[in-house]
Amino acid sequence: MPNTVLTVEDLSVTFALHDSEVHAVRDMNFTLTESEILAVVGESGSGKSQAFLSIMGLLARNGRATGKAMLGDINLVGMNKSQLDAYRGKDIAMIFQDPMTSLNPSLRVRTQLAEVLVKHRGFDKDKAIRAAIEMLERVGIPEPAKRANAFPHELSGGMRQRVMIAMALLCQPKILIADEPTTALDVTVQAQMLDLFKSLTQDFGTALVLITHDLGVVAGVADRMMVMYGGRAVEKGKVDDLFYDPRHPYTLGLLHSTPHIAHRAARLDPIQGLPPSLEHLPKGCSFNPRCAFRFERCLIERPPLTPTGEGREKACFYEGELSYEKVA
Amino acid sequence: MLGYALRRVLSAIPIALIAVTICFFILRLAPGGPFDGERALPPLVLANLRAHYNLDQPLVVQYFIYIWRLLHGDLGPSMVIEGFSVSRLIAIGFPFTLTLALTAFVIATFVGLVAGMIAAVNQNKWPDYVLVLVVMIGVIIPNFLMAALLQLWFGVYLRWFPAGGWVNGSWMHLVLPVTVLAWPHAARISRLMRGSMIEVLGTNYVRTARSKGIGQRLVLARHAIKPALIPVVSYLGPGLSYLLTGSLAVEQIFGLPGIGKYFITAALNRDYGIVLGTTILYMFIILALNLIVDLVYAWLDPKVRYR
Known part of the structure; x- marks a missing residue:
């Protein structure tokens, strides 16, 4: 029986508007085990992204999350940001939809990678940069030492998403949340990216949450899937079961x-x-x-x-x- | 980048020439002259004076004489203050003006940036509202009125600082004039910084930085400030030139020994030499500032490449 890495119980997310509240996610429950790939599927506005942003403490100012997201015996929901900083980036990492805007345009790639290791592993700067270059090589970036010195705008979209993947995996997190990681990429690059996700998460024993609306993506890589509609999960099960029946x-x-x-x-x-x-x-x-x-x-x-x-x-x-x- | 800087310096030459030409003719088109006084001078004296300063020549000839001297680094004589060259008056007054303006600039820029950042991080909470109020006061009240109010309150009623005048090396005398100069500048900078910081804090890359758990301090210091500075930096060049020109009036109000004293009397007396000389000096400063701003861009935004 593989280890459980994340248990989410009764997770709800609400946003306060001027005179009302919107429930983006209601009563979400699921568990994630080591090396597992869970696809979260739904149309735009089904709450699939907000649920995971809330676990990462990245909700917009007017958003509020209730319920539990247990990482071991630590509840990430409602934790204050500075406490959360001990876990995010280290045990739980996230990759975003748009690699073109998700990297800081004014910082070199190596700076953006190395800071994760400096913070969570206590590496000094040189050691962190060397480790970052190794990780860039691992995610399939040619001439990683040269690319590490580049600014994001000097890289293609696929390269940037590889950089994002490298960044998220630097600390070999227990959980990786990928929010529509292939949507903004060319179809040919999408397939490479999915292979990369699959092999790296297997290597590190990382559980992967794949948030997507693309069932082709799900069929290719996921073990289980959760279908969301109107902020709630409406069906859960193994991918094959849900696809065939x-x-x-x-x-x-x-x-x-x-x-x-x-x-x-x-x-x-x-x-x-x-x-x-x-x-x-x-x-x-x-x-x-x-x-x-x-x-x-x-x-x-x-x-x-x-x-x-x-x-x-x-x-x-x-x-x-x-x-x-x-x-x- | 060095080549770029050199080319910018060279391209500044025609700009400078055009500006000098416009200033020269506008000044001459204004009615009156340096020798109009309450009491009319005897015609012979006037003719002699005009001949001495080449004012009897056709305007175009005067223009070329002026440019010729300028190219040799000679700003000409003052036509009202006898025996003083314009360069000498600038040498006497300008260091003080520059000190005053730079002090105000450094303080205001620092205060403005920090205040803008605090307001952005606390968007729509009380520090933000306090800032809006303080900024509004700084922008709305013109500097001569602000000067009078501060003189009255802190100089006359509270007697914290001298209301005016200058004692060599006394920073107490600089507090009120620097405040008057710095306030509107700090206000504009803080507004710009607040706006661009709020925008940057909402970007995807700041969200990425937060997701890495590197802590609020690094998120702000490393990821947010640099891109947020870009619109602010473009204001700094013009901002400093406002301070330098604004300082002329403030010096006059507080009775400080800067170049303002000469410039304002010179403008009223049509002392062509001083007005033109000062304008040219300021023009060069502004051209230099704009060049510096453009070079700072390259550091802030790596997408900017100078060719």
Whole structure:
């Protein structure tokens, strides 16, 4: 049984607006084990990024997180920033969506890498730079010593994302959160990047959280997945199970709306309707206005996330068979 | 970068020449002359004086005489203060003016940067509101009124500092004039710094820095300040020139022995030599400042490359 590295319990994130509150994430629960790759999937605004930003203490000023994110016996949620600095960058690291803007344009790559080791490992500057160059080599950057002296604008997008990966892995963290790490990259680079993620996290025993809306990415690398809708997890389970036998209509819709090269269709099949506004979630199940399988109960009561065996969970009252025909 | 600096210096020459030309003719177009007084001079004396200073020549000839002398480093004589060359008056007054303006500049820039940063980090909390108030006072009240208010309050009522005058080497005499000069400058710098700092603190790369757990102090000092300084630095050049020119009026109000005393009387008396000489001096200072600002950019923003 592999070790559990992160246990998230009842994590909720709210944002205070002028005269109201928006619940971006509600009652999120999951565990991460060593070397595991968990994909968190959902449309824009489903709360998938905010949940993990809250664990990293990176919410916007008006955001507030409640619940628990246990790293060993330390709860990262609600911890003050200076205490949190002992863990973030060291035990839990994050890679962001846009490598073009996520590196500081006015600092050399080596400075941005070395400071992590100086802070968390207590290395002196020279030793930290040498270790940083080694890590750059490890993430597949040619001429790492030369690139370390470069400024970010002198590198391509793929190179910059490799630098971000190197930066996040410097301290061999227990957990790596990657928020849409391949979205801003060319398709050819995306595949390389995913391979890199997979091999490095295996080498270091790092658990990887892959936040994405790209099911192709999930299929390629993830072990388990969590589908989010309207701030809540609606289905969880092994990737293969969810892909071959989705049990939540939303998961089915997501899979169905992904184009396949084998079935060349005249038009794509998107999920009907729009993602809900978090300020005005529908009564009952949040997905009910877009669901082809809804019945009366869905309009009144919100389905809780319940285990359905084989390590799977879903939040849906519908127990019949889900068919593509009905979605389309 | 050295080549760039050299080219900038060379390109400043035509700019300087154009500026001198414009100043020369504008000054001459203004009515009156250096020898108009309450009591009209006898025609023969006036003619002699005009001939002595070449004022009887056509304007264009005078212009070329002036440029010719200027190229030899001669700013000409004062036409009102007898026996003094413009260069000598500048040598007497300018060091004091420069000291006053630089003191105000250094203090104001430092205070402005720190205040702007504090306000940005505490955005929409009380330190931010206090700053807005202090800045507003500095920007709204013109320096001559501010000078009078400070003289009255701290010089006359409280008697903390002398209300005016100058005793050699006494910093007490500099407190009020430096405050008057520095306040609006600090106010503008702090506004600029606050704005750009808030912008930088919201960028993705500052979020990345925070995610590394390097601590708030390093996030600010290493990651945020340098990029936030870029818009502020572009204001520093013009800012110092405001201080140098503003200092002329402030010196006059506080009775300080800078170049302001000569410049203001000279402007009123149409003392062409002094007005032009001082203007040219300031022009060179401003050109130099702009060059320095451009070079500092390269350090702040590595994307700037000088060719």
